[in-house]
Amino acid sequence: MSKPTVPIPAATKLRAMLAEKDKVVVAPGVYDGLTTRIALETGFDCLYMTGAGTTMSRLGMADLGIATLNDMVQNAGMIASIDRSVPVIADADTGYGGPLMVGRTTAQYMQAGVAALHIEDQVQTKRCGHLKNKELVDEDVYVARIRAAANMRAASAGDIVIIARTDALASLGYDAAVSRLKKAIAAGADVAFLEAITSEEQARRVCQELSPTPVLLNMVAGGMTANISVQKAKEIGFKIIIYPILSMGPMYKAVKDAAKELKETGIVERSAGADVSAKQLFELCGLNEAVEFDIAAGGSLYAKGV
Numbered sequence: 001m002s003k004p005t006v007p008i009p010a011a012t013k014l015r016a017m018l019a020e021k022d023k024v025v026v027a028p029g030v031y032d033g034l035t036t037r038i039a040l041e042t043g044f045d046c047l048y049m050t051g052a053g054t055t056m057s058r059l060g061m062a063d064l065g066i067a068t069l070n071d072m073v074q075n076a077g078m079i080a081s082i083d084r085s086v087p088v089i090a091d092a093d094t095g096y097g098g099p100l101m102v103g104r105t106t107a108q109y110m111q112a113g114v115a116a117l118h119i120e121d122q123v124q125t126k127r128c129g130h131l132k133n134k135e136l137v138d139e140d141v142y143v144a145r146i147r148a149a150a151n152m153r154a155a156s157a158g159d160i161v162i163i164a165r166t167d168a169l170a171s172l173g174y175d176a177a178v179s180r181l182k183k184a185i186a187a188g189a190d191v192a193f194l195e196a197i198t199s200e201e202q203a204r205r206v207c208q209e210l211s212p213t214p215v216l217l218n219m220v221a222g223g224m225t226a227n228i229s230v231q232k233a234k235e236i237g238f239k240i241i242i243y244p245i246l247s248m249g250p251m252y253k254a255v256k257d258a259a260k261e262l263k264e265t266g267i268v269e270r271s272a273g274a275d276v277s278a279k280q281l282f283e284l285c286g287l288n289e290a291v292e293f294d295i296a297a298g299g300s301l302y303a304k305g306v
C-alpha cells in the first residue's frame, strides 16, 4: 500500500542527502509504477522520473516535447506516492510555458510530493538533450523560468529543489552554457545540470566552477556523455547522477525477446522472465500489504488467502 503520511518532506530529505559530505545521490530512471517498485525493491534511496520514459510509456511517443504538464505531474505524483520516504527527482522539461505556467508547474510538482524538478532552456518544442540541432530560448527567458519556479516556491508553504538544466553546450559552447547556469543559480536554482557533457575536462570544470552548488550528471545510455561509474563521477565532483534510460533499454530487450519467442514458437518458456509469475509481480507491487490492510480493517475478501 502506498502510505499517505510524509514523515519528512521529500525536498527536505533530498537536501539532507545533498548536504552529506561523501554522498553521491544515485537516481535510477523510472517511468511507471512497476519500474518504481523494482528500483525501490533494489534499495535505491532516490528515484528519477524520466520525461523521455514518461512520454514513451504513457503516450507511445518519442521525447519531442509532446508530454504536457498534466501527463508529467500525474506520473510524477503517482511515482512519488509509492514510497514517501524515497525522494523523487522529476523532469519538468521547459516548465511548459511562460513564467505563469512555470510557476503553476512548480506548484503542482510540490503538491504532488516531488522532491526536485529540472527546468531547461530549450524551446517548448524541445527534444531529448542527446539529439542533434536543439533550439534554445534567450538567456533572459531561461532565467525567468528559473525565477518563476523560485518565486512560486517562496510564495508557498512547501519546498522543492530546483535544478537548472542548460542545453546550451552543443550550440553555444561551454562558457556560455556555464554562464547560463550561474545566472540560473543567482535566480534561485539549487542544483546545476549541464546537459550532454562531452568530455571529462568539461565535467571536472563545471563541478569546480559552480562549487559549492551541487552538479548533476545525466548518464544517458548511448548518449553524448561517455559511460562512467558512480565512483568516477563522485571523484570528478558530481553530487547527483540520473540514469534516465536504465529501465527502458532492458525492458525493450526482454519484452522483445519474449514477444519474438511467442510469435515464432507459440509458447513463452525460455525468454528472460518467462518464469516470473503474475503473483510474484503483484507481490512486488504490494499484494501482501494490501491483503493485510483489508483484513485489519475487517474486510473478508482475502481472509482465505489470494
Ligand SMILES: C[C@](O)(C(=O)O)[C@H](CC(=O)O)C(=O)O
Binding pocket: 049, 050, 051, 052, 053, 063, 091, 127, 128, 129, 130, 218, 220, 223, 244, 245
Ligand atoms: C533526462 C531526459 O530529459 C529524460 O527525459 O529523462 C532526457 C533523457 C533521454 O531522452 O535520453 C534528456 O537527456 O533529454
